[in-house]
Amino acid sequence: MNLGVPKAAGLRPAIRSIFAYVLGDDDDAIPMLPAGLPDPVRQVAAEAVNRLIDYQGPGYAQLYVARLRRFIGRRDIDDAMFAEIARLMVVRMAYDDAIRMAQLKLAEAEAGRGVAPDDVRKLRLDELVSLLPKKVADHALRILKYLGWLHLPVTMRFSAASRLRRRRLRIEASFKRWRLSSVRYATERVWVERWLHMIDRSLTKQPAAVATVVATAEMVRGDGDGYARSLRDWNLIVDHLIKPTLDGALSCPDLAGAITEARAAVSSDPRQETLERVIARIRERASAGAAREP
Amino acid sequence: MDISHLAEHVGTVGSLAASVFVVATYTMKTMIPLRVFGMLTNLVLMITAIPFHSVLQFGLHAVLFCLNGYRLHQMLQLVRNVKKSVNSDLSMDWLKPFMTERKCKAGEMLFYKNEKAETMLYIVSGRYRLVESGIELPLGAIVGELGMLSPTNERTQSLECVESGTVLSVSYRQVEELYVQNPEFGFYFLRLASARLFQNIGKLEERLAERAATAPASAIPGLA
Numbered sequence: 001m002n003l004g005v006p007k008a009a010g011l012r013p014a015i016r017s018i019f020a021y022v023l024g025d026d027d028d029a030i031p032m033l034p035a036g037l038p039d040p041v042r043q044v045a046a047e048a049v050n051r052l053i054d055y056q057g058p059g060y061a062q063l064y065v066a067r068l069r070r071f072i073g074r075r076d077i078d079d080a081m082f083a084e085i086a087r088l089m090v091v092r093m094a095y096d097d098a099i100r101m102a103q104l105k106l107a108e109a110e111a112g113r114g115v116a117p118d119d120v121r122k123l124r125l126d127e128l129v130s131l132l133p134k135k136v137a138d139h140a141l142r143i144l145k146y147l148g149w150l151h152l153p154v155t156m157r158f159s160a161a162s163r164l165r166r167r168r169l170r171i172e173a174s175f176k177r178w179r180l181s182s183v184r185y186a187t188e189r190v191w192v193e194r195w196l197h198m199i200d201r202s203l204t205k206q207p208a209a210v211a212t213v214v215a216t217a218e219m220v221r222g223d224g225d226g227y228a229r230s231l232r233d234w235n236l237i238v239d240h241l242i243k244p245t246l247d248g249a250l251s252c253p254d255l256a257g258a259i260t261e262a263r264a265a266v267s268s269d270p271r272q273e274t275l276e277r278v279i280a281r282i283r284e285r286a287s288a289g290a291a292r293e294p
Numbered sequence: 295m296d297i298s299h300l301a302e303h304v305g306t307v308g309s310l311a312a313s314v315f316v317v318a319t320y321t322m323k324t325m326i327p328l329r330v331f332g333m334l335t336n337l338v339l340m341i342t343a344i345p346f347h348s349v350l351q352f353g354l355h356a357v358l359f360c361l362n363g364y365r366l367h368q369m370l371q372l373v374r375n376v377k378k379s380v381n382s383d384l385s386m387d388w389l390k391p392f393m394t395e396r397k398c399k400a401g402e403m404l405f406y407k408n409e410k411a412e413t414m415l416y417i418v419s420g421r422y423r424l425v426e427s428g429i430e431l432p433l434g435a436i437v438g439e440l441g442m443l444s445p446t447n448e449r450t451q452s453l454e455c456v457e458s459g460t461v462l463s464v465s466y467r468q469v470e471e472l473y474v475q476n477p478e479f480g481f482y483f484l485r486l487a488s489a490r491l492f493q494n495i496g497k498l499e500e501r502l503a504e505r506a507a508t509a510p511a512s513a514i515p516g517l518a
Contacts, residue, residue: 063410066448070408193406197452200407201425239401 028059038079048090088217102172109160118159125152130184137183209255252286301345308342325475329366376482393462398455411441420459425452
């Protein structure tokens with residue numbers, strides 16, 4: 001019989017762990033960088049892991065490491081390109097949402113750099129609702145769509161100027177517990193997987209275009225309308241140029257050139273008319289070129 | 295004869311018995327005994343409600359009795375179906391009642407190669423193609439049943455919807471819950487998954503044997 005440890009001592013961590021489970025705490029181990037990672041990538045990856053632990057938690061950083069592991073030992077990819085994939089992947093995985101904005105503002109205040117001016121961000125209503133868990137967000141988005149309020153602009157102020165405002169930031173930042181069950185995360189996850197899938201397929205089918213495909217990740221950035229537009233532009237280029245070429249449905253021997261040409265046509269036009277026109281022209285040219293071939 | 299006095303005694307004994315059953319229910323570790331004890335508790339509380347003419351208590355426990363009975367039936371049916379499947383065609387159709395429907399549009403990717411696998415899919419309608427191998431999956435095919443047990447938990451190929459249709463999906467987490475709640479189901483599920491794995495190995499061996507038989511002797515290393 002063990003009389004040394006009172007039962008209450010074991011009870012407290014048990015209660016704490018139950019609360020942590022209910023609140024969705026991430027209790028995964030901090031990921032180790034895998035063996036076989038080239039030195040330039042190792043540096044980028046080490047920073048990325050720290051960034052993702054701060055962003056979401058060790059479990060999320062583990063996902064990053066697992067995604068990196070797919071490229072280890074591949075002879076068709078050089079160190080510089082691998083490092084670029086690692087760099088761009090962390091940027092996309094640590095996407096900017098209202099929670100992140102609160103996290104950053106709070107970190108800024110806690111770093112003791114004095115009270116910085118307020119950050120004012122113009123977001124969209126659907127962007128905010130998409131932070132909710134899927135089951136709730138789907139209904140809310142449907143209602144907003146019916147009312148025509150889906151793209152309504154919402155101005156959010158992130159301020160650490162007073163104790164009360166810092167408390168508010170802390171509450172906003174604490175929503176990160178539920179981030180991985182949100183609609184936004186589901187969208188971002190599919191985006192990253194699709195981007196990696198395009199890289200993987202171009203490595204096999206169009207190795208000359210890999211660097212350009214990797215660089216397309218830079219297109220998607222920002223928040224609010226800018227983010228939605230950049231995502232639409234990226235999808236348009238992938239759906240009508242990259243994917244058909246890799247599927248063999250479009251004969252485009254210079255895929256890299258085609259992507260660069262399309263990216264140059266990306267403008268702030270919300271209707272994407274210029275981009276659509278340029279892609280149509282590239283496709284016509286590719287089809288004509290294929291018809292000329294014996 | 296004073297019936298109210300008797301009713302009071304019945305009520306006290308009933309409440310005592312119900313309390314014992316409630317405690318027993320909460321001590322159960324797995325789902326089937328938990329449901330059985332839950333039903334016994336409901337039954338005792340229904341009987342206890344009669345002498346006191348407590349319609350609300352009777353009604354509540356009658357509903358809970360039916361609910362517990364339905365869930366118990368589902369669990370027993372599940373075990374029966376998995377057992378049957380292990381001994382017959384190794385199909386996974388028994389999972390259907392636990393799956394949710396998902397509509398897919400042509401061109402939609404259901405999952406990507408190397409992505410962390412989290413769901414099992416059952417193809418109901420439409421056409422679906424494994425992108426890397428170009429293999430089209432037939433209707434009724436199950437995708438990702440072994441991924442749940444694999445250590446890496448990663449998809450080995452990407453799956454694309456070629457023609458719009460419907461799939462049923464169940465998350466690994468749900469299957470894990472069934473597994474933990476019901477050890478008998480867990481045992482038969484493991485046997486079924488292993489049997490399907492051995493079936494796949496058997497098919498591969500057959501194909502290898504066929505290839506070896508059709509290839510000329512000189513093409514086989516060591517025989518030239």
